[in-house]
Amino acid sequence: MATASKQQLRRLRTLGRGASGAVVWLAADESSGQLLAVKSAATPAAAEQLRREARVLSGLRSPHIVPFLGSHADAITGEYHLFLEYAPRGSLADEAARNGGRLGKRDVRRFTADLLRGLAYLHGESVVHGDVKAANAVVGADGRAKLADFGCARAAAGCDLPVAGTPAFMAPEVARGEEQGPAADVWALACTVIEMATGAAPWSGDVDCDVFAAVHRIGYTDAVPELPPWLSPEAKDFLRVCLQRDPRRRPTAAQVLDHPFIVSADPAKHFWASPTSTLDTAFWESSDDKDDEEEASESAAGRISSLASPRSALPDWDSEDGWIDVCSECSQVPEAPAVVTAVTVGGAGFDLWCETHLDAAEVGLHAIDVEDAVRNPTSHVGVVVDFVKPQQRHSSSSVGGIGLCLCPAACHQGKTVDRNSAVLVMSNEKSSLIMHRFGHFVTLFNLVFGCSLVYTLHIA
Numbered sequence: 001m002a003t004a005s006k007q008q009l010r011r012l013r014t015l016g017r018g019a020s021g022a023v024v025w026l027a028a029d030e031s032s033g034q035l036l037a038v039k040s041a042a043t044p045a046a047a048e049q050l051r052r053e054a055r056v057l058s059g060l061r062s063p064h065i066v067p068f069l070g071s072h073a074d075a076i077t078g079e080y081h082l083f084l085e086y087a088p089r090g091s092l093a094d095e096a097a098r099n100g101g102r103l104g105k106r107d108v109r110r111f112t113a114d115l116l117r118g119l120a121y122l123h124g125e126s127v128v129h130g131d132v133k134a135a136n137a138v139v140g141a142d143g144r145a146k147l148a149d150f151g152c153a154r155a156a157a158g159c160d161l162p163v164a165g166t167p168a169f170m171a172p173e174v175a176r177g178e179e180q181g182p183a184a185d186v187w188a189l190a191c192t193v194i195e196m197a198t199g200a201a202p203w204s205g206d207v208d209c210d211v212f213a214a215v216h217r218i219g220y221t222d223a224v225p226e227l228p229p230w231l232s233p234e235a236k237d238f239l240r241v242c243l244q245r246d247p248r249r250r251p252t253a254a255q256v257l258d259h260p261f262i263v264s265a266d267p268a269k270h271f272w273a274s275p276t277s278t279l280d281t282a283f284w285e286s287s288d289d290k291d292d293e294e295e296a297s298e299s300a301a302g303r304i305s306s307l308a309s310p311r312s313a314l315p316d317w318d319s320e321d322g323w324i325d326v327c328s329e330c331s332q333v334p335e336a337p338a339v340v341t342a343v344t345v346g347g348a349g350f351d352l353w354c355e356t357h358l359d360a361a362e363v364g365l366h367a368i369d370v371e372d373a374v375r376n377p378t379s380h381v382g383v384v385v386d387f388v389k390p391q392q393r394h395s396s397s398s399v400g401g402i403g404l405c406l407c408p409a410a411c412h413q414g415k416t417v418d419r420n421s422a423v424l425v426m427s428n429e430k431s432s433l434i435m436h437r438f439g440h441f442v443t444l445f446n447l448v449f450g451c452s453l454v455y456t457l458h459i460a
């Protein structure tokens with residue numbers, strides 16, 4: 001994504017608020033339709049902290065660090081804005097919350113490996129994060145955990161900033177106010193593993209009740225955080241190694257990359273996470289229709305399966321909040337296709353792939369005025385597809401619901417994006433649907449009952 005500029009951004013919704021006084025919000029770049037996260041500070045102190053964060057982030061580039069897209073200082077209001085790549089799954093704390101409060105063993109291991117790689121890179125750049133915890137790491141669209149919130153970051157050596165961070169995650173030497181070097185990040189990472197595995201910060205009883213007592217315990221006793229008993233022996237060994245109280249005996253992030261707990265971690269799980277991928281038309285479009293056609297016909301099944309994903313990977317379809325309403329230059333209506341010849345249906349979890357050839361009369365696909373749909377989102381959806389006949393043809397588990405959400409009267413909302421070919425439709429009833437037209441194909445993602453069903457209409 002190109003560096004963003006504040007003027008062309010539309011504010012969509014708040015993503016998070018931190019103790020620093022900054023607000024993180026989701027924004028759409030009106031010229032490109034891309035989504036990004038904007039961290040904004042209104043007060044001079046918070047703005048100064050954000051400036052520092054921008055300086056640190058601007059020098060970093062790693063798949064395990066949240067990508068920095070630019071910054072903007074508003075001379076009139078005094079506000080400062082930091083532009084970051086939007087991580088559609090939110091923080092690791094959000095990820096745990098969605099999963100019932102804590103993460104499963106495999107996810108803990110996978111995300112730990114991501115964060116450790118981020119730390120190894122960061123320390124190699126002579127930067128200390130200073131506040132590693134689940135709320136300060138986001139999960140990107142590539143499925144990787146990425147270190148975020150560099151508000152406490154500092155130079156690895158010769159830094160005269162006072163120690164900072166979150167008490168429960170502080171290493172003993174930080175709690176004593178002595179030093180905050182790379183070894184403190186390794187300790188905090190181990191605390192984050194405990195947090196991901198249990199849903200609570202280490203020392204939770206102590207810290208919740210009395211921060212001073214907890215900091216005293218961390219800094220001035222021999223105690224180490226309790227290890228979750230259900231973790232694997234490898235995980236426990238990794239934690240013991242990283243939770244050495246003496247920072248000189250703690251391994252570096254680079255050294256511990258070889259630990260069996262990390263070496264055996266699964267690779268990143270690629271989630272399909274709307275809305276960035278829906279709007280990322282580069283994913284779908286190539287330079288001309290011929291290419292589109294060829295590519296689409298060669299790899300439709302691959303595209304579909306890569307997009308089908310469990311509902312847990314998807315946004316909250318029922319909420320009014322957070323829906324993309326991006327329309328800088330309203331889109332033109334794609335030409336109405338002449339005839340729909342086939343419907344391919346695929347879906348995660350349903351073990352279902354079938355292709356049905358249709359008569360022209362069986363499925364009607366009618367493009368309507370998308371601009372009008374934007375002006376009157378409840379009266380129109382961008383495209384109306386009459387799926388009544390296929391709905392009768394297939395079992396209700398495979399096609400059920402699609403007729404509902406494509407019927408304008410039943411549609412809760414129609415939202416359009418500003419690329420000619422993309423139309424996003426949602427329903428708050430039984431199903432939700434995303435539609436994308438490219439070349440001679442229309443792909444419909446129907447998100448029903450915990451799985452994604454994907455319909456590809458082949459248009460003659």
Ligand SMILES: Nc1ncnc2c1ncn2[C@@H]1O[C@H](COP(=O)(O)OP(=O)(O)OP(=O)(O)O)[C@@H](O)[C@H]1O
Pocket residue numbers: 015016017018019020021022023024037039066084085086087088090091094135136138148149150151
């Ligand atoms: N790039 C991003 N994409 C999506 N959500 C984000 C992104 N960056 C931050 N957030 C969300 O905003 C929350 C707050 O962000 P961040 O930790 O950077 O703010 P902060 O004010 O520095 O917080 P604190 O000082 O409490 O640690 C995160 O926990 C996360 O939920």
